[in-house]
Amino acid sequence: MVDTVKVGHEWFWERLDQYLAKSQLKHSKQRNFIIEEFLQMKTHVSAEELYSQLKTMDHNPGLATVYRTLNLLKDAALVDQKQFSDGKSVFEVMEPGSHHDHLICLTCHKVIEFENEEIERLQEQVAKKLGFKLTKHSLELFGHCSDCVKTL
Numbered sequence: 001m002v003d004t005v006k007v008g009h010e011w012f013w014e015r016l017d018q019y020l021a022k023s024q025l026k027h028s029k030q031r032n033f034i035i036e037e038f039l040q041m042k043t044h045v046s047a048e049e050l051y052s053q054l055k056t057m058d059h060n061p062g063l064a065t066v067y068r069t070l071n072l073l074k075d076a077a078l079v080d081q082k083q084f085s086d087g088k089s090v091f092e093v094m095e096p097g098s099h100h101d102h103l104i105c106l107t108c109h110k111v112i113e114f115e116n117e118e119i120e121r122l123q124e125q126v127a128k129k130l131g132f133k134l135t136k137h138s139l140e141l142f143g144h145c146s147d148c149v150k151t152l
């Protein structure tokens, strides 16, 4: 375990521990540092953004290591990888028991998160009707945000 676990992310490190043990992987100091930094950043972070952030610090891992770390978190089902409007992949923490969907502005690339019980329910209904067992879903709505729509 790292010695500077930030409050609120204990579950994250616990599940990472379990995953590493199960996969017979060891903790690495460098990886932990990358993850810590990732957890401090805003949500929907790309590997490149995380890499740039790390470059401003003492540690300076290669971009490939940053990618590998994020992929490991994805394999551990701790983060979700999303492809939004500008083609770049972004990562966000998958908090257990919490879920949201996204509105994506095609002009300024802003991403707005939303939750809607009714949409959730309807999706489950659709799946049930078709005998489909849902494991997860991802809903992305594309368009122009309230700021950008004025300049169209």
Ligand SMILES: [Zn+2]
Binding pocket: 105, 106, 107, 108, 109, 110, 144, 145, 146, 147, 148, 149
């Ligand atoms: Zn916009």
Ligand SMILES: [Zn+2]
Binding pocket: 043, 044, 092, 100, 101, 102, 113
């Ligand atoms: Zn999100």
